[in-house]
Amino acid sequence: MKTVICPGSFDPVTMGHLDIIRRSAKMFDKVLVVVMTNYHKRNTYVFSADERVDLLKRCTRDMENVEVEQYDGLLAEYARQKNAVAVVKGLRAVSDFEYEFQMALANKKLYEGAETIFLAAGAEHMYLSSSLVKQVAGFGGDISHFVPECLLERINERLCRTARS
């Protein structure tokens, strides 16, 4: 049984994230989508960890081999606990690579079994990020192409409320 981990902040989940999760679910027996804390973003999250987990659960409920969890610790430690064969990360551009490569090497140093697999982002998602979603929605723009349809109302409502406060 090959288990992989799709980690991230998911603040909020985008169509780009969902594409990586879906493709991972086709390749491996089990995918653990895990909401974690990015040290550099920890004071800027708009959605609580519980909200991010809930959004992910809603948009992955049609994927039988996908589970969503939250973990507030090191990714390498989580990978060890779950006996995962790899961490799967999406790469959008060369600019993503330097940071992701550093993380992959550090995780491997912390836990020898923590392999990282990079999936090229789908061409239609190359430009997409959670911060772009927050920015567009904050100015009242249309984010319907950026987030899963079933979450649109909820994400919009939350981001508009945050922008007003």
Ligand code: PNS
């Ligand atoms: O979606 P993001 O913000 O790019 O995801 C980054 C994340 C949360 C996967 C990364 O920051 C992470 O692994 N955080 C958990 C703590 C950790 O293990 N940090 C890396 C140390 S080498």
